[in-house]
Amino acid sequence: MFIKNTWYVAAWDKEVGTDGLFARTIIGVPVLMYRKQDGEIVALEDRCCHRGAPLSVGRREGDCVRCLYHGLKFDATGQCVEAPAQPRIPPQARVRTFPVVQRHRWIWIWMGDQDQADPALIADTPWLDDPGWRSEDGYIHYDVNYLLICDNLLDFSHLPFVHPTTLGGGADYAASQPKVERLDNGVRITRWALDTDPPPFATAVKDWGGKVDRWNIYNFTVPAILLMDSGMAPTGQGAQQGEREGAIEFRGCQAITPETEHSTHYFFAHPHNFAIDQPQVTRSIHQAVVDAFEEDREIITAQHRSLSLAPDFKMVAFGIDAALNQFRWIVARRLEQEAAATRAVIPVVAVQTPAAPAVRV
Missing domain, CATH: 2.102.10.10 (Rieske [2Fe-2S] iron-sulphur domain)
Incomplete structure (x- = not known):
């Protein structure tokens, strides 16, 4: 559904x-x-x-x-x-x-x-064609249900383990606790990792000379749209308080569109507002994202195959599941509301039972 x-x-x-x-x-x-x-x-x-x-x-x-x-x-x-x-x-x-x-x-x-x-309900993604930002178009086809991809995007603690050579960063990133806020049509997630190692894709475009303060702040809304403010700055310079001098910034735009119950379209771009006159930087960032998303596809597809063999498998909940559990609840509620609205407009036709034939005694 x-x-x-x-x-x-x-x-x-x-x-x-x-x-x-x-x-x-x-x-x-x-x-x-x-x-x-x-x-x-x-x-x-x-x-x-x-x-x-x-x-x-x-x-x-x-x-x-x-x-x-x-x-x-x-x-x-x-x-x-x-x-x-x-x-x-x-x-x-x-x-x-x-x-x-x-x-x-x-x-x-x-x-x-x-x-x-x-x-007016369409999510706003101005960075995709803003001349002050640069990105390349991305598309991946998945042979899994779209909610498994949503789960992946709602918990970034997997980054150091699934993406150690691309988006990952240090293992301490997985230990940083995100703030999860409920929105009317989704969730908002704020994750900071202070004094952490920059991930490989960031070291490829900038010499940091040390550790960084890293952030991922994003809304994940129905049907499955991720809009993210992310980046990193030299550690201790006040990025968490809004000071982004010397930072690199991105505005991730991702859309997960179900194809069928068992396949999904995944659209993405990772606009950046630095080195916009250097196309090789844009290509480097895009390729790192593509490589990382292929890593996601491998683990999610393996997960799908495993779950398909055990339809009654019960997942054990952990604290890191807070955002994905809330989003799945919102999706379930919307489905219930649409089903109820459909039932309300279906006319009820009275069925008249024909009279029983007379019985001769």
Whole structure:
């Protein structure tokens, strides 16, 4: 089960070009995206209403798309506007459409009730296209349920163990206790590690000459969006009090979008505001993040295989699970609310029991 009334990241803007068709499955629904001639993005259910063939193997005809099974043509509203085999087109011959918004290089899609699709609810990620920040686009496909990835991102104590040569840093980082705060739609996590060794990716871009004070402060919100203020500064210079002179700063942007119950799209970028005129620095940072996220995928995929062999396995809770437990509770609550709203709009039909036939005595 997935939350429907929320904005999911569907693609990077460059993935949906000015020509052709782009297909991606979102929360179990096949979606076709393309750009109209004016650049506006269209999102249709990638399934012809006639026989269910995917429209993504069809062809563009202006702002329309033609199914190449029986030739039905659909406009950007999802309405069938041409059926070669018959002159009259049934009014119900249409495919579902989805609200989409392109903002700061991410394409967002709303899979639920279109009347609730308020663009103001989209998480703000200005660093992705701000000229004062630099990053490269990242995407990873996982063959696991998206909540296992959320668990990983909600507990950074794994960094020294899963990422010792990339993002990890010293083992003391795992011992630093984060502050976890409840938000209306997620959690906020604040973690400081003072007087600690800089991680390898940071030593590759700056000579620290000693230890650092390191921070990771981020919101993790429904459906699974991580927006993070992170960085490090020479130790003892007051970074924790807001003094960031000599620091390096990042604004991590990560979006986890379920594909199916057992597969996930992972979009990410790690914008930085230093050395922005040195593309090799941006490449170095991006590659370190890619390498680290591949390390995450290896351990999470192994975890998935292990858990799939024991469906009744009960995890033992530790204190470090506070954030992920709260987030899973929020997801469960949203699912319950949507289910209740669906039940409330289903009309109750009174069933009349026919009278029993007369019995002759």
